[in-house]
Amino acid sequence: MPDGSEGDVLLQVDDLVKYYPVRRGVVFKRTVGQVRAVDGVSLTLRRGQTLGLVGESGSGKSTLAKLLVGVEAPTSGRILVEGVDVSGMKRAERRRLRRTIQLIFQDPYTSLNPRMSVGEIVGEAFAIHPDAAPKGARTKAVRELLDLVGLNPDHLNRYPHQFSGGQRQRIGIARALAVKPRILICDEPVSALDVSIQGQVINLLEKLQDELGLAYLFIAHDLSVVRHIADQVAVMYLGRTAETGTDVQVFEQTRHPYSRALMSAVPLPDPTLRDTRRPIVLEGEVPSPAAPPSGCRFHTRCWLAPIVAGREGGDGTGVPSVCSTVQPELEQQEASGHLAACHFAADVTSEAVGHD
Ligand SMILES: Nc1ncnc2c1ncn2[C@@H]1O[C@H](COP(=O)(O)OP(=O)(O)O)[C@@H](O)[C@H]1O
Numbered sequence: 209m210p211d212g213s214e215g216d217v218l219l220q221v222d223d224l225v226k227y228y229p230v231r232r233g234v235v236f237k238r239t240v241g242q243v244r245a246v247d248g249v250s251l252t253l254r255r256g257q258t259l260g261l262v263g264e265s266g267s268g269k270s271t272l273a274k275l276l277v278g279v280e281a282p283t284s285g286r287i288l289v290e291g292v293d294v295s296g297m298k299r300a301e302r303r304r305l306r307r308t309i310q311l312i313f314q315d316p317y318t319s320l321n322p323r324m325s326v327g328e329i330v331g332e333a334f335a336i337h338p339d340a341a342p343k344g345a346r347t348k349a350v351r352e353l354l355d356l357v358g359l360n361p362d363h364l365n366r367y368p369h370q371f372s373g374g375q376r377q378r379i380g381i382a383r384a385l386a387v388k389p390r391i392l393i394c395d396e397p398v399s400a401l402d403v404s405i406q407g408q409v410i411n412l413l414e415k416l417q418d419e420l421g422l423a424y425l426f427i428a429h430d431l432s433v434v435r436h437i438a439d440q441v442a443v444m445y446l447g448r449t450a451e452t453g454t455d456v457q458v459f460e461q462t463r464h465p466y467s468r469a470l471m472s473a474v475p476l477p478d479p480t481l482r483d484t485r486r487p488i489v490l491e492g493e494v495p496s497p498a499a500p501p502s503g504c505r506f507h508t509r510c511w512l513a514p515i516v517a518g519r520e521g522g523d524g525t526g527v528p529s530v531c532s533t534v535q536p537e538l539e540q541q542e543a544s545g546h547l548a549a550c551h552f553a554a555d556v557t558s559e560a561v562g563h564d
């Protein structure tokens with residue numbers, strides 16, 4: 209598997225920001241604030257690579273996905289697709305380039321038009337991007353796509369309700385593949401499916417990656433799925449990246465207290481580690497991204513901050529002053545490519561919390 213330092217960069221995101229206005233009022237809708245859904249995210253995706261994106265609900269993962277496929281426009285920041293800045297492009301150019309990145313939705317039950325046949329759903333992409341398949345060959349192309357995702361090509365005249373959840377997700381994948389993308393953004397693609405079906409869809413995605421050389425941004429709640437599929441991992445908290453690195457770096461050499469808490473809930477393959485590792489329970493809800501905490505956004509829930517404050521003195525609330533006043537930037541850890549945004553990243557060793 210690629211280790212992140214090699215291969216061609218397909219997608220590069222620099223300091224991406226998306227704020228949604230908060231509006232109040234019945235007669236006049238006044239803007240009274242901003243939801244900082246994505247607030248300075250950078251990432252790199254290379255050919256054939258899978259970047260797993262994790263974080264609690266509300267951390268900005270779906271917003272990031274929407275920015276990448278152009279459903280939403282960023283407030284600021286840059287998106288480079290194969291080295292070309294998308295924001296400076298004309299519409300037609302942008303649409304051509306956008307073909308490169310396709311989205312697979314979370315919910316296979318609502319993302320397919322119930323009044324369209326499978327053939328129409330998958331073939332619709334050819335109407336938007338006519339050069340993806342020549343006019344006379346479109347039915348043949350649809351049949352090929354259905355076969356590629358493990359569906360019976362003879363079922364192209366059936367409707368979505370005639371398929372199971374897993375089969376519908378395959379239809380969604382076939383639709384995304386119709387325009388020959390290089391990158392698939394998979395926004396929790398299996399979380400609406402039965403556990404028994406999830407594995408089949410994951411296997412299909414892995415097979416397609418091998419056969420077609422696709423790169424994936426794979427968003428998931430379930431960390432064991434990410435552990436299985438991702439080469440690189442990014443952990444998001446309240447619109448920002450808390451930690452990023454290879455799967456081994458983030459899962460085993462964890463350097464951010466937030467990721468450490470998420471990881472502690474994942475079953476470990478190594479039973480000796482499993483026995484000595486204590487789960488860290490995250491207290492409280494994720495704060496509102498309309499009013500994120502000062503300094504480090506995680507300081508209101510961080511389990512490490514009180515430990516450090518006990519040692520070094522704090523701001524009177526059991527949190528080191530630097531945590532409540534200074535926003536930590538992503539910084540290089542020991543190994544190359546491993547970045548964490550915590551003033552006390554060096555204290556997040558497995559010894560510090562992982563063992564009783
Ligand atoms: N169109 C929108 N208008 C206002 N707020 C939004 C909009 N879309 C998402 N948000 C807010 O942005 C934050 C991040 O949401 P989202 O990207 O869906 O997170 P995730 O996918 O990680 O659960 C949430 O607080 C959500 O309520």
Ligand code: SF4
Pocket residue numbers: 464465466504505506507508510511512513516531536549550551552553
């Ligand atoms: S900077 Fe402080 S509050 Fe933020 S994660 Fe690190 S220790 Fe916790």
Ligand SMILES: [Mg+2]
Pocket residue numbers: 269270271
């Ligand atoms: Mg989401």
